[in-house]
Amino acid sequence: MNDAARSQGRIFPVSVIIVVLTIIWYAGAVYLNSGQLIDRYNKRSVQWDITQLAADAWSMKRPVLPAPHQVARELKKTVLDQKITSKRSLIYHAGVTLSSALLGFVLATALGIGLAIGIVYVATLDRSLMPWIIASQTVPILALAPMIIVVLGSVGITGLFPKSVISMYLCFFPVVVGMVKGLRSPEPMLLDQMHTYCASRTQVFFKLRLPSAIPFLFASLKVAIALSVVGAIVAELPTGGQGGLGARLLTGSYYGQTTMIWAALITASVVSATLVSIVALGERTMLRRLDGGQVARA
Amino acid sequence: MSDNASSSDTVVQIDQLSLDFDTVDGPVHALSGIDLAIREGEFVSLIGPSGCGKTTLLRVIADLEKHSSGKILVNGVSPDQARQDRSYGYVFQAPALYPWRTVTKNVVLPLEIMGLTRSQQQARAKKYLDLVNLGGFENKYPWQLSGGMQQRVSIARALSVEPQLLLMDEPFGALDEITRDHLNEQLLELWRKTRKTVVFVTHSIPEAVFLSSRVVVMSPRPGRVMDVIECNLPSERTLDIRETPDFLSLAHRVRQGLKAGHSYDDE
Amino acid sequence: MNIFSSTRISNTSLAGALFIVLGLFGELSSAATWIDTPIGLVGLGCVAGALSVSGLTTKCSSTNRAISLAFVLVALWAAVNLAHTETVMGQVSGGYWCFVIALALAIWATMSRFAAITPTPGVGAFLYQFLVPGLFGVWLIVLWELITVGLGIPRVLLPPPSLVGEAIASSLGVLAADFRQTIIRAVLPGFVMGNLAGFAIALWADRVPFLRRGLLPVGNLVSAIPIVGIAPIMVMWFGFDWQSKAAVVVIMTFFPMLVNTVAGLGGSSAIELDLMRSIGASHWQTFTRVRLPNALPFIFNALKINSALALIGAIVAEFFGTPIVGIGFRISTEAGRMNMEMVWASIALSAVSGSLFYGLLAVVERRATFWHPSFRQLSAKRL
Ligand SMILES: Nc1ncnc2c1ncn2[C@@H]1O[C@H](COP(=O)(O)OP(=O)(O)OP(=O)(O)O)[C@@H](O)[C@H]1O
Numbered sequence: 001m002n003d004a005a006r007s008q009g010r011i012f013p014v015s016v017i018i019v020v021l022t023i024i025w026y027a028g029a030v031y032l033n034s035g036q037l038i039d040r041y042n043k044r045s046v047q048w049d050i051t052q053l054a055a056d057a058w059s060m061k062r063p064v065l066p067a068p069h070q071v072a073r074e075l076k077k078t079v080l081d082q083k084i085t086s087k088r089s090l091i092y093h094a095g096v097t098l099s100s101a102l103l104g105f106v107l108a109t110a111l112g113i114g115l116a117i118g119i120v121y122v123a124t125l126d127r128s129l130m131p132w133i134i135a136s137q138t139v140p141i142l143a144l145a146p147m148i149i150v151v152l153g154s155v156g157i158t159g160l161f162p163k164s165v166i167s168m169y170l171c172f173f174p175v176v177v178g179m180v181k182g183l184r185s186p187e188p189m190l191l192d193q194m195h196t197y198c199a200s201r202t203q204v205f206f207k208l209r210l211p212s213a214i215p216f217l218f219a220s221l222k223v224a225i226a227l228s229v230v231g232a233i234v235a236e237l238p239t240g241g242q243g244g245l246g247a248r249l250l251t252g253s254y255y256g257q258t259t260m261i262w263a264a265l266i267t268a269s270v271v272s273a274t275l276v277s278i279v280a281l282g283e284r285t286m287l288r289r290l291d292g293g294q295v296a297r298a
Numbered sequence: 299m300s301d302n303a304s305s306s307d308t309v310v311q312i313d314q315l316s317l318d319f320d321t322v323d324g325p326v327h328a329l330s331g332i333d334l335a336i337r338e339g340e341f342v343s344l345i346g347p348s349g350c351g352k353t354t355l356l357r358v359i360a361d362l363e364k365h366s367s368g369k370i371l372v373n374g375v376s377p378d379q380a381r382q383d384r385s386y387g388y389v390f391q392a393p394a395l396y397p398w399r400t401v402t403k404n405v406v407l408p409l410e411i412m413g414l415t416r417s418q419q420q421a422r423a424k425k426y427l428d429l430v431n432l433g434g435f436e437n438k439y440p441w442q443l444s445g446g447m448q449q450r451v452s453i454a455r456a457l458s459v460e461p462q463l464l465l466m467d468e469p470f471g472a473l474d475e476i477t478r479d480h481l482n483e484q485l486l487e488l489w490r491k492t493r494k495t496v497v498f499v500t501h502s503i504p505e506a507v508f509l510s511s512r513v514v515v516m517s518p519r520p521g522r523v524m525d526v527i528e529c530n531l532p533s534e535r536t537l538d539i540r541e542t543p544d545f546l547s548l549a550h551r552v553r554q555g556l557k558a559g560h561s562y563d564d565e
Numbered sequence: 566m567n568i569f570s571s572t573r574i575s576n577t578s579l580a581g582a583l584f585i586v587l588g589l590f591g592e593l594s595s596a597a598t599w600i601d602t603p604i605g606l607v608g609l610g611c612v613a614g615a616l617s618v619s620g621l622t623t624k625c626s627s628t629n630r631a632i633s634l635a636f637v638l639v640a641l642w643a644a645v646n647l648a649h650t651e652t653v654m655g656q657v658s659g660g661y662w663c664f665v666i667a668l669a670l671a672i673w674a675t676m677s678r679f680a681a682i683t684p685t686p687g688v689g690a691f692l693y694q695f696l697v698p699g700l701f702g703v704w705l706i707v708l709w710e711l712i713t714v715g716l717g718i719p720r721v722l723l724p725p726p727s728l729v730g731e732a733i734a735s736s737l738g739v740l741a742a743d744f745r746q747t748i749i750r751a752v753l754p755g756f757v758m759g760n761l762a763g764f765a766i767a768l769w770a771d772r773v774p775f776l777r778r779g780l781l782p783v784g785n786l787v788s789a790i791p792i793v794g795i796a797p798i799m800v801m802w803f804g805f806d807w808q809s810k811a812a813v814v815v816i817m818t819f820f821p822m823l824v825n826t827v828a829g830l831g832g833s834s835a836i837e838l839d840l841m842r843s844i845g846a847s848h849w850q851t852f853t854r855v856r857l858p859n860a861l862p863f864i865f866n867a868l869k870i871n872s873a874l875a876l877i878g879a880i881v882a883e884f885f886g887t888p889i890v891g892i893g894f895r896i897s898t899e900a901g902r903m904n905m906e907m908v909w910a911s912i913a914l915s916a917v918s919g920s921l922f923y924g925l926l927a928v929v930e931r932r933a934t935f936w937h938p939s940f941r942q943l944s945a946k947r948l
């Protein structure tokens with residue numbers, strides 16, 4: 001139960017894993033880039049050895065896999081050395097993605113909770129809705145993205161909102177699933193007890209079902225907020241020109257700029273991980289307020 | 299209907315009550331032809347082997363289960379109406395406390411639902427927590443209390459509605475013998491002080507005889523009343539009474555009733 | 566309970582009747598009246614019939630339900646035909662929408678009637694559980710048809726399902742080739758490999774606590790990464806064909822499986838483990854008899870999450886480069902040619918495959934973890 005002690009036991013293994021992954025990354029860079037390099041050496045009939053190969057592999061202009069320090073340099077160039085408002089700043093692009101992700105997340109939370117309440121309280125919706133909500137998730141969202149943007153554009157809605165709709169489409173699902181589970185989590189005994197108190201549906205909802213659902217809701221929100229970033233990036237692929245991390249990915253892949261792709265990818269992960277930890281922080285405070293953190297541990 | 303409410307001091311009037319559960323493999327006859335009248339101020343125990351329908355009968359009284367045939371009146375009205383009048387308090391087998399509410403907040407939960415003012419809620423919570431000897435634990439969370447204390451919070455909560463009728467389904471079933479004895483004494487004391495009508499489900503013969511003014515012996519498949527035993531033990535009694543010959547002969551009668559139920563079953 | 570639901574249904578029927586009357590008095594379209602269009606009158610009549618059978622009678626017998634279902638089906642058929650009538654198509658007015666609302670209410674009333682009962686188990690019950698969601702799905706598709714045809718929405722914006730259906734029927738060969746390329750060659754191998762790898766690493770991590778402590782936080786971090794972003798990289802590494810798509814699927818499915826399996830294997834209670842220890846069970850015996858069964862719900866959870874992820878991953882990867890076949894390829898090229906029917910046909914193909922796959926997993930899950938609380942009967946009380 002002691003958080004400090006637990007993380008103490010983690011720092012060392014996590015560092016080891018990260019070091020191992022970095023070594024694999026460097027080795028992978030040599031391996032994946034070697035084909036091109038050896039071709040080039042042979043063409044120019046240069047003598048080469050493994051140190052030469054490694055040094056070249058880690059400093060190529062257009063590597064198949066850039067080395068970590070190259071990505072770091074690219075990140076420094078596009079994050080630290082640029083004005084935030086500049087179109088070349090990754091922070092600017094991250095901001096574009098973040099705003100549509102957040103709006104999508106808020107919309108998805110509202111939609112997901114609304115649907116869950118409907119499913120839990122209305123038998124007909126319980127029977128009819130769930131299979132279609134699941135089916136909705138098997139629709140390739142990337143395929144829908146351009147159409148959603150075109151259709152919404154044709155009725156005069158442009159900019160942030162269409163992208164958020166795509167984010168919402170991806171991340172309302174975990175909210176519905178978690179919330180339905182949560183609203184149904186109270187034991188039958190507690191529901192019977194409410195019946196003996198002659199409580200109204202609204203009272204049962206606010207005094208029993210909603211508090212019971214909070215831990216489930218937060219677990220889902222953590223999944224949902226990570227998905228909202230994915231959704232925003234996917235939505236930016238067809239709308240390329242307007243910026244965002246998705247647009248950077250697409251540009252990078254058009255011009256074979258792998259370093260650019262990796263930098264965008266790492267920025268996206270940082271954004272996503274930050275959002276998840278903010279939700280996790282909210283979860284911890286909320287659960288502590290609910291019950292001193294007791295149920296959260298269970 | 300009104301001609302049936304035999305006398306004004308009958309709290310629960312049950313006539314030829316039956317209940318069948320519809321299950322996937324056919325109906326289960328949980329209760330069959332139950333006749334029972336419980337008078338005001340009585341302490342009635344329901345005892346019988348597992349699965350004989352004690353809980354079901356209690357749930358019918360509490361309007362948690364609908365009977366299939368027969369008649370039942372609670373306070374002279376239907377169970378549904380009695381529930382809406384908040385004329386009973388129900389104590390479940392487990393404490394059924396909300397982990398995110400403090401002891402006081404748990405006790406005032408039904409009062410919130412009834413719409414009492416905040417000061418009334420606080421006053422009642424204090425009164426009934428004191429009554430079950432839990433003064434000083436008001437701001438603890440349920441999971442900071444022992445099992446026995448939790449069950450007493452649950453009883454305080456049922457009492458806080460100030461019902462005339464208290465329905466208790468094996469409230470001490472999950473507790474150890476020592477705690478149980480202690481709570482039995484407290485419950486008896488409580489009953490003497492408040493003169494509530496109590497319907498009490500139990501598995502334990504000594505518990506039933508010690509607490510009750512009447513013991514209803516039930517038998518299974520289908521659940522029905524085998525015997526009703528009047529216990530005229532002195533009202534000022536302590537646990538020591540369980541060694542007296544009077545007590546032992548009552549316990550013997552209850553045991554005989556339970557056995558009779560079984561032999562009937564074998565035929 | 567019963568009194569409650571029957572009053573609600575009566576309210577539905579009342580509202581439905583109101584909309585039928587409004588619709589009759591309202592204008593059907595700018596070119597036709599109700600009197601000129603017998604098919605519309607048939608539709609209205611059937612809606613009225615369904616509403617009265619399912620709402621105005623308090624008794625809910627199986628004949629009642631069957632009659633109202635028949636009425637609703639005929640009404641749906643009539644509605645589609647009405648929308649396609651020359652004088653109605655693309656020029657509808659208020660009366661048409663009143664009819665659509667009344668139809669929605671009739672379907673709701675019928676679904677409520679069917680949702681309110683639990684059939685006795687058997688073959689009938691198995692088919693029966695598809696009835697309510699099936700009717701709902703049919704209604705969604707018909708509604709889409711009624712709106713697009715009724716309003717005359719340009720087909721480049723949103724084609725009606727009937728045209729999508731025609732596109733599917735006329736290009737079965739192309740769709741089959743896409744299915745083979747994307748689902749059989751990319752998604753399935755990737756799904757199997759990714760899940761197996763995640764499971765294997767989870768088993769390893771389970772034996773080696775050091776690995777578990779190091780890998781789990783990293784795994785949690787990686788699952789927060791928008792993995793679709795690796796699609797262009799994989800295309801660069803593994804080429805345009807299915808291998809790069811399978812690689813994306815492997816990476817997308819790996820971490821959910823890893824994290825869930827490790828969590829599930831750690832989920833056995835101390836009592837269960839002590840019991841196994843007390844009877845001298847070996848590590849392997851404890852694993853197969855206690856820990857794996859306890860982990861199964863988690864593993865199935867990962868499989869279900871992954872079934873949706875795998876499909877999305879493969880199709881997204883096809884947007885970054887692909888041979889001239891595949892669902893993602895089809896969608897992007899046909900969208901470029903404004904051939905929206907074909908785009909929707911491909912979307913339907915992917916949705917149907919995904920749903921079937923998910924359904925299959927759900928059935929296997931129910932068989933394998935029938936004891937889990939989430940599959941036991943829920944309390945019937947809806948407070
Ligand atoms: N919801 C239900 N559905 C179907 N059968 C039920 C249901 N509840 C109880 N039963 C059946 O009714 C019978 C009586 O059950 P009940 O719970 O009243 O027994 P009990 O006397 O309280 O037993 P115990 O002492 O074990 O608590 C049992 O045979 C039980 O299987």
Ligand SMILES: [Mg+2]
Nearest residue numbers: 352353354467
């Ligand atoms: Mg019982």
